[in-house]
Amino acid sequence: MxxxxxxxxxxxxxxxxxxxxxxxxxxxxxxxxxxxxxxxxxxxxxxxxxxxxxxxxxxxxxxxxxxxxxxxxxxxxxxxxxxxxxxxxxxxxxxxxxxxxxxxxxxxxxxxxxxxxxxxxxxxQDDSLQKVTIGQLQVSFDDFEAWLNEEPVKMSYKEFEILHYLYRHAGRIVSRDDILDQVWGMDYQPIARTVDNFIVRLRNKIDSDESQHIVTVHGIGYKLVL
Known part of the structure; x- marks a missing residue:
């Protein structure tokens, strides 16, 4: 219950x-x-x-x-x-x-x-994604946990959901509207910059070097590169 x-x-x-x-x-x-x-x-x-x-x-x-x-x-x-x-x-x-x-x-x-x-x-309940590596970040979507160099990384539920969605569509471009609809479950187009702010936070947690695994596709959205 x-x-x-x-x-x-x-x-x-x-x-x-x-x-x-x-x-x-x-x-x-x-x-x-x-x-x-x-x-x-x-x-x-x-x-x-x-x-x-x-x-x-x-x-x-x-x-x-x-x-x-x-x-x-x-x-x-x-x-x-x-x-x-x-x-x-x-x-x-x-x-x-x-x-x-x-x-x-x-x-x-x-x-x-x-x-x-x-x-x-x-x-x-997604047993297929118990622990994955994205950039230098290790993530357990099953347990809502993340680690960088074996040290725990604090991530919000929404950050996990956005990263989970990008991971499921790795290598493909997803629009901001897609992320808003799929992660928030309703139409948030008037405040789409919210997605951009979450992406900035995720990038800071994934990439401690100069590489970039969440790529901006200008005018469209983002693509996760593994």
């Missing part, structure tokens, strides 16, 4: 989400402050987090940023009352896996939760 943490300070929203997720068969834990949610993330093991952006104690953005900086790759869906594009970009660049703008449809939220949990399960 997947375990979901809800971090939300609006009591009615928190209770409504908790009751509906439990009805769907999920195990649910809750927090109504950002700092409390962050502590629970540090101490517990969750399959997914629903994280409000505007929280007392610590903002959802800060919770997301600190969580990813510590190497915690638990999938995060941001809940935000803001519809501004810059907030969406910031949330994704801090490592969030998706965002939902309030007010939202419960059916839509449940669908997004199922998509992310299904993807996570698919990656974990």
């Amino acid at each position: 997947p375990k979901i943490l809800i971090v939300e300070d609006e009591e009615a929203m928190l209770i409504g989400l908790r009751d509906n997720l439990e009805f769907e068969g999920y195990e649910v834990d809750t927090a109504n402050r950002g700092d409390e949610g962050y502590k629970k993330l540090q101490a517990g093991s969750y399959d997914l987090v629903l994280l409000d952006v505007m929280l007392p104690g610590m903002s959802g953005f800060d919770v997301c940023k600190k969580t990813r900086a510590e190497g915690n790759d638990t999938p995060i869906i941001l809940l935000t009352a803001r519809g501004e594009e810059l907030d969406k970009v910031l949330g994704l660049e801090l490592g969030a896996d998706d965002y939902v703008t309030k007010p939202f449809s419960l059916r839509e939220l449940l669908a997004r939760i199922k998509v992310i949990l299904r993807r996570t399960a698919n990656v974990k």
Whole structure:
């Protein structure tokens, strides 16, 4: 049974989400402050987090940023009352896996939760990619672990997903839109530069020398060269 943490300070929203997720068969834990949610993330093991952006104690953005900086790759869906594009970009660049703008449809939220949990399960169950070498980086997509010169390398869940997608299409050009659709699961074309920022991070982790294994194909996208 997947375990979901809800971090939300609006009591009615928190209770409504908790009751509906439990009805769907999920195990649910809750927090109504950002700092409390962050502590629970540090101490517990969750399959997914629903994280409000505007929280007392610590903002959802800060919770997301600190969580990813510590190497915690638990999938995060941001809940935000803001519809501004810059907030969406910031949330994704801090490592969030998706965002939902309030007010939202419960059916839509449940669908997004199922998509992310299904993807996570698919990656974990892929026995053919237990450990691969990309540049100087060794990666276990099965365990969400990476090493450079036998030293652990911190990577977010989204970085693993993007690298996994590029690896499956090694030697072929994939567009930014393809990566957005396949990794985020919906159309993020207006903020496609998010992909570019993730690629920069991956390059820094893969290539410690002057070689480049993720090649930019100008005007189209990227190609992974093994």
